[in-house]
Amino acid sequence: MTALDLSSPVAVVGTGTMGQGIAQVALVAGHPVRLYDALPGRARQAADAIGARLDRLVEKDRLTAADRDAARARLLPAETLAELADCALVVEAVLERLDVKQELFRELEDIVDGDCLLATNTSSLSVTAIGGALRIPGRFVGLHFFNPAPLLPLVEVVSGFATDVTYATRAYETARAWGKTPVACADTPGFIVNRIARPFYAEAFAVYEAQGADPATIDAVLRESGGFKMGAFELTDLIGQDVNESVTRSVWQSFFQDVRFTPSLAQRRLVESGRLGRKTGQGWYDHSDGAERPEPDTAEQRQPPAYVVAEGDLGPASELLALIREAGIPVRDEDEDNGTRLVLPSGGQLALADGQTSVEFRDVVYFDLALDYRTAGRIALSASQDTSPQTLAEATGLFQALGKQVSVIGDVPGMIVARTVARIIDLAHDAVAKGVATEEDIDTAMRLGVNYPLGPFEWSRRLGRQWAYALLDDLHLRDPSGRYAPSLALYRHAHASDKREGTAS
16 A cells, blocks of 8 residues: 555644644645644644744745745644544644543544544554554554654654554555655554663663762763763753653553663652753753853873783774774783783773673773774773772773773763663664564664664674673673563574574674
8 A cells, every 4th residue: 555645635633843743744745734623723823833834944945935835725724623524644643641532533533534544643652542442443553753743754653453554554655755764663662762762861860870970971971982962861851851751651651660661760859849951941950041061070181001901802892902002002912712801001900891890800990882982082981999099090091092081980880881772772672572663663763763873783783792681681680670681582682693694783
């Protein structure tokens, strides 16, 4: 089944920010669009607002005046649901309440043609549950746009338990015809993006709650080492702490309070205090006029070590050896079957974060994972009270000699970037194993939906088949709550054969 013909009218019910955005997308694509809102006058106001945005597109030379005028002529506010009777697609973007949505679709089912595609833009409710109110749930799908809908390319096309594949395909092809990048997924809590993105926030908050580092430092490490566009604290301040925590709580409850999705107590307290982020002027950060942004903790300049000794393979951090040599620091190689560390002149060791703690070993400093050690602007180091000051100073000086700023955090197993990426990879493998989506669609969704530098499976291939499993297994030994227990899917992946060419790592 192909995309809807452009002559087919599309209706949007609910004229808030998302509803207006979806209507604009369908309108610019060439469809006649009907706008309906239960509040009198709101549909007309929304039509005027969309018209104003079309004017701005013309001013920016992104739309011709003729196309704008034609689009305005195709946009019609509706005063009653009955005026949507001839629509081929109705997209709902109303209040996130199951009973409200179910009642709306019951009414629509009695109005529209039997072949009309019915869709919800819900981000937190079950598509199956909403469609369960219908006599013919096979034509009901989720079309989850991301805000702002006219700008962000991703659309999650969600099939409920009873969704007919022909209607899911029609929705998918229609989204693609509208210039969007659709991904197909099953009806699971959080769909793709909001399910797999939970560790990005959760692990940052967990490091903070463990007194490992302050928000500014954690954010800086996620950006400057992990390659994320924003850190978790600044991003949730932008989203709204209430909104972000609500999504986390919804996913957690929908998974029967699975410990892997447990909400943050620190974020709960922030919400309870009314510090919701930018919209209230205060969140993790102070957003009031003239407020200065706190600086991340950055170590003072230290002398680099005279040399380092490389024992074994540094794995994902092997690129460091070339950088150290380029900085003029001699690297002595020693054959160690089980070695994965750098030995410093003091006798202390420097190792990539692996889920263990510095206090377990004599004089070890851990360094965090980087998306690209050559271009990373900051590296986090972790040390315990038993780490000698000389070892920490040499480790700090080494990375500073490579042109990196250094943040020293507490003795946190898995540190910041490493534990976050490992958990994202784990949830992605688990989602594929449970039929939520394909590897390709998950990577696409996470790059486009939340702007990750790599998709989870791209990360997995780059880091190696066993890396995420080994790190989480170590973390699980130190926190046996189940939060870090590797999924069965990741276990199978880590222990599978690499014989098949093209197998994802």
